[in-house]
Amino acid sequence: MKRFDVVVVGGGGTGVAAAIGARAAGASVLLLEKNPSLGGTTARSIGSISATQTADQRRVGISDTPAEHLEDMEKFSQHHADRPDNNELARVLCEHVPESVRLLEEWGAVFMGPMDEPPHRKPRMHQIMPNSAAYIFHAEKHARKIGVEIFTSARAQQLLTANGEVTGVEIELDGRVETMEATKGVILASGDYAADPGFKAQFVSEAVAATEAVNPTNTGDGHRMALDLGARIINPDMYGGGMRFVRPLTPAWQSRLPPSAWLMRVCNRVMRHAPRSLVRHFIMGFMTTVMVPERKLFHNGAILINARGERFADETQSMVFELALQPDGVGYILCDARVAQKFTQWPDYVSTAPGVAFAYLQDYERTRPDLVRRGNTLEDVAKVLGMDAVELKRTVAAYNQGVGPPGRGERPAVGEGPYVVLGPVKNYINYTDGGLAINAGLQVLGKNDVPIPRLYAAGATGQGGLLLKGHGNHIGWGFTSGRLAGQYAAALAPRT
Numbered sequence: 001m002k003r004f005d006v007v008v009v010g011g012g013g014t015g016v017a018a019a020i021g022a023r024a025a026g027a028s029v030l031l032l033e034k035n036p037s038l039g040g041t042t043a044r045s046i047g048s049i050s051a052t053q054t055a056d057q058r059r060v061g062i063s064d065t066p067a068e069h070l071e072d073m074e075k076f077s078q079h080h081a082d083r084p085d086n087n088e089l090a091r092v093l094c095e096h097v098p099e100s101v102r103l104l105e106e107w108g109a110v111f112m113g114p115m116d117e118p119p120h121r122k123p124r125m126h127q128i129m130p131n132s133a134a135y136i137f138h139a140e141k142h143a144r145k146i147g148v149e150i151f152t153s154a155r156a157q158q159l160l161t162a163n164g165e166v167t168g169v170e171i172e173l174d175g176r177v178e179t180m181e182a183t184k185g186v187i188l189a190s191g192d193y194a195a196d197p198g199f200k201a202q203f204v205s206e207a208v209a210a211t212e213a214v215n216p217t218n219t220g221d222g223h224r225m226a227l228d229l230g231a232r233i234i235n236p237d238m239y240g241g242g243m244r245f246v247r248p249l250t251p252a253w254q255s256r257l258p259p260s261a262w263l264m265r266v267c268n269r270v271m272r273h274a275p276r277s278l279v280r281h282f283i284m285g286f287m288t289t290v291m292v293p294e295r296k297l298f299h300n301g302a303i304l305i306n307a308r309g310e311r312f313a314d315e316t317q318s319m320v321f322e323l324a325l326q327p328d329g330v331g332y333i334l335c336d337a338r339v340a341q342k343f344t345q346w347p348d349y350v351s352t353a354p355g356v357a358f359a360y361l362q363d364y365e366r367t368r369p370d371l372v373r374r375g376n377t378l379e380d381v382a383k384v385l386g387m388d389a390v391e392l393k394r395t396v397a398a399y400n401q402g403v404g405p406p407g408r409g410e411r412p413a414v415g416e417g418p419y420v421v422l423g424p425v426k427n428y429i430n431y432t433d434g435g436l437a438i439n440a441g442l443q444v445l446g447k448n449d450v451p452i453p454r455l456y457a458a459g460a461t462g463q464g465g466l467l468l469k470g471h472g473n474h475i476g477w478g479f480t481s482g483r484l485a486g487q488y489a490a491a492l493a494p495r496t
């Protein structure tokens, strides 16, 4: 058995922030991560964070306040009028996220922005450079520097209790079961259950359960451990997801550069003055995440086919659940010459990373050639993709005649080549929004909503009914709630 003041479960942005928060407040801290390295969904995200009163806002003369941020967040959550938002936690986020961004910068992070995102009335979205892996790079470095102990490949499997209080965590490390005692508290920061078919089927639907997650290792472990102690999950059926291009087999060289603060500061300066086309290419190369094809492609006459060359669903839906059920769960976007030409310039971009980069067909050809195939005829396309040409031609003919599944409606027919095929695309669940019920002190609520002594939850695990709509609020909540949970746990008197 090992003994620490605070034990943190999960090494994404939330967990590292929690560990730093507790350590900076004087506690001895153990951070547990079940994967071989820290990162979680945080390191696979786009990487935007929304905050007010930042150095970047001041640089461009924006005067902004947490109170305005809070009011604007409510405008986003009006789309979910059927669900009450957790205004208390939203206030915690808006008041404390400026300090989270300040600290991230102190640890070495460099942001681009601020960028507009209506209905935010002022630009407050910031994009970490060069990509979201930089959150973990800088936070982990700082955590190690101040003396946080980090165990990787260490999976927490059960909370330990005595006299109704949480006393530690049982973990699996190198095939052995070990006990980590926490004299002050345990913080659950184990992300969401986007990759847990059981929870997804129970709370959302079988279709979502069958859809893979961007982060395949977030299996709701923290949620489950807390449920065992009488906790509950709020908004368990909410999630974010959709169709995305698959990740490159070998990441671009830029994305493997260390995100050193000085290099990113130089890049940031250059990018403020460089032509947008150059910036776009630069940013696309850095993207560690999977990009989303615009649905506008389909409205303009592109069609979604499977690896057999068949159309199988209405490709204009916000979530084409049928995609997960196709061979290998993949699809391809077939564009005729007209569509391909159209998506080479504004406003017809193939994909975007919010406010940062608009990527056109030629950007994909240059930076993601693995996702672009060409063919003069449908026979050529079928050959390149290893499909049956007769089936592909039948699919296109049926679509053009308005035959399902479902018919093409008002959409243009697939016309002449040369054709361009984009893909593979897959469906992914990005995150689930069901978080444990917590109070404003980040304590997990148990039976009758009474706090479970010495148990905290933060980030996705402790989302507590917050509707984090818009961009940049999930990561904002992760770093902010994590940091505060760490401080609160460290402030407790140790168990005697």
Ligand SMILES: Cc1cc2nc3c(=O)[nH]c(=O)nc-3n(C[C@H](O)[C@H](O)[C@H](O)COP(=O)(O)OP(=O)(O)OC[C@H]3O[C@@H](n4cnc5c(N)ncnc54)[C@H](O)[C@@H]3O)c2cc1C
Residues within 6 Å of the ligand: 009, 010, 011, 012, 013, 014, 015, 032, 033, 034, 035, 038, 039, 040, 041, 042, 043, 044, 045, 046, 047, 048, 049, 154, 155, 156, 157, 189, 190, 191, 192, 214, 215, 217, 218, 219, 221, 222, 289, 290, 429, 430, 431, 458, 459, 460, 461, 471, 472, 473, 474, 475, 476, 478
């Ligand atoms: C493609 C994509 C783009 C996104 N873009 C944005 C964006 O731009 N802005 C934004 O705000 N949000 C974005 N999000 C959402 C955001 O990334 C997440 O909500 C947020 O990072 C969650 O942080 P976290 O630390 O709570 O969880 P995570 O980062 O997932 O960390 C949880 C960690 O806990 C570990 N863990 C789990 N179980 C155990 C266990 N039993 N023992 C030990 N360790 C365990 C996991 O392995 C993981 O490393 C995006 C998500 C995706 C998928």
